[in-house]
Amino acid sequence: MSTLLAETKIYKPSLEAVKEAAERIKKVVVKTPLAPSFTYSNRYSANIFLKREDLQQVRSYKIRGAYNKISSLPQEQLDRGVICASAGNHAQGVAFACNKLQAKGVIYMPGTTPRQKVEQTRMFGGEWVDVVLKGDTFDDAFKNAMKHREKYDLVFIHPFDDEKVIEGQATIGLEILEQASEPIDYVFAPLGGGGLLAGLSSIFKELSPNTKIIGVEPEGAPSMTSSLKQGKVVELDDIERFVDGAAVQKVGSRNFAICRENLDEMITIPEGKICQTILDLYNQDAIVVEPAGAMAISALDHFAEEIEGKNVVCIVSGSNNDITRTAEIKERALLYAGLKHYFVISFPQRAGALKEFVAKVLGPNDDITHFEYSKKHHRENGPAVVGIELNDPADFEPLVARMKAKNFYGEYLNDKPNLFQFLV
Template sequence: MNKEKNTYFPSLKDVKVAADTIQKVSAVTPLSPSLRYSKQFDAHILLKREDLQQVRSYKIRGAYNKISSLTAEEAKKGVVCASAGNHAQGVALSCKLLKIKGTIYMPAPTPKQKVEQVKMFGEEYIEVKLIGDAFDDANYEALRECESLNKIFIHPFNDEKVIEGQATVGLEILEQVTESIDYVFVPVGGGGLSAGLSSVFKTLSPSTKIIGVEPEGAPSMSVSIKNNKNTALEHIEKFIDGAAVKRVGDLTFPICKALLHDMITVPEGKVCQTILELYNKDAIVVEPAGALSIAALDFYSKDIKGKNVVCVVSGSNNDFTRAAEIKERALLYANLKHYFIVIFPQRAGALKEFVVDILGPNDDITHFRYTKNTNRENGTAVVGIELKYPADLESLIARMKQRKFYGDYLNDQPNLFQFLI
């Protein structure tokens, strides 16, 4: 561990120790060339497939490295964590493999599938406690148990051993390539992976540019770097749950600030487009956070042309029940899905007129909610319309206004729009 102005930076020696520690439990995941993305961006694009780990994310690396470092006395007391996702699975499997008792706090609304996965990986060595409505509630109770029973809290990112475990992703990448790497795109949540990976490249491949990628709705690292201090966000969009944190780690922030070449944000809708593309065109299933690095390529297309590029695909724990929302967000981002308040005259044939004369030949009604008002000439409906081409929107609105069906456009009214998706 190197010290500079009392700031922690993981040393290459510590990362290599972590690599030896986790080698029996963490797969050496493929670094696979993507012919499609390479052709699309005129670059050599490689995907680091951390979604192929046993727990389907890189989180097993940091969790196992941390828990295996405990003293016998600490291990006997047991460990605690709070997580509704990949970290919980990494901790659960680590507890089972190391035969250490663990308590995992998860918010009560956590999907049953995720809870069952955690129990499957941990078996009799872990206890799942469903607490509160949100992550903060579960986290509070987890920390309270640690304090009252003197147990070890396994933090998902703000821990030296966790950072060193995640850093082994960078070590593996450099062992798997024969040519120099120009860019690495890495998803950023709390910063454990980006801090660890960037420290390895700083030592072994300092010319490589490490690009951190955050969700547009949760730019905690970007804001902190801009403010030159670790800054907590008041509100975040939680859709990309694997990378949505209000505050990054006090350990990870200075590392990322010093070593990342750039921090960029990607709209959630673009991430959803990427998820669907990977599934439909490459038969790759990823979670929203796992698609962040690939989604970022569009925003760096000029810089990466002709370059060797690695995208870290961080995980694939996607909840099937989210498929409809992912498609919806992708269509909205592509400007193909639109919601309106439509005014219908309360007379026979009004709906037929709307379908035949207002909608274009390729337009499709995907949402329709009508309220018939008594003693009024007109009734209103909330109508969702999917277009084939974004350019069709202007003419659709013109026809609605011309025939007096137009009431309002809802896509750009977030206070109303949130109730539709």
């Protein structure tokens, strides 16, 4: 075990420190509802409750840790100013705190951060905050922020690997236990850098030790899962950035040490499944969530039999979703469900070929949703990239069989990521 890990493992947020954090932040943090979900309770034959952290002033729980950290700083440090790096939600919490406490802040965000999150950060910070877009990932922004911190001697507000931040996030656990009328059997919570679960799990292990704590992270950024498997903090070389609120290459050392001891299980969820949950929440319950906010609910399918008849809490961590991402969210959900497929179709260079394809190859409920045809050659068959949406995943194999029987089949693109990335 490394010296750093040995040192950080000693730290655990004490109940007293978390209660102090709750007192410190109570004037700016909303005590969010622990709301029963009829939709998911009925679906899983369980008592499912949603902890609605998407209803915070900055639309995520991140305000808890950010405000607790910044408001606990000595005045001389506040006067020098603070700096942070964030993919969006921590940035808004820091911006809000800086504005409220009248402390100058510099916030580094990845250039890939959804515009909505960038604009909200600037709005919450007002004249007290400067936003700098740098790099493609949180880790890029983090490295640039650290250089800035060293140059100007600013106080760095870490988004997850900080004691005061962890204690601020842990106040969610206190609220849940105060609001619950019956013992809680399971808590599902999203995990990016690990600050939320480090704090939350510590409170439950002390006050409700029989509650099972399940950590959930995106399949494309399994930072904690990889670290737990190797028994040490590891940095991933490459991650999928779609779940921007939870896509980090490396979890915090403090968070890893706590989560390794406290989590009952750690699972990953495909991004497509997360997208389907986003759509379900909007269509069925009129709840708008960002990808990270949908992760905890997305994990319920994996525990359907285990949670039957149990009291279950899912942390809805945030709602900072950009409406311009809706088309991509729908596309990813359809792909995950096996309802959207892309092909290279070989059309004979003769009149009526497309008509024949529509009439004799497509099923009665199949729709063409993408068509890109090229005739810039002299071959007998002209290729076209065609996207087809099915009504049922079971219709896929018969569709391919008809393509081959009529000599239209060229190539299936869904399982070719190097080509497929240009379509989605």
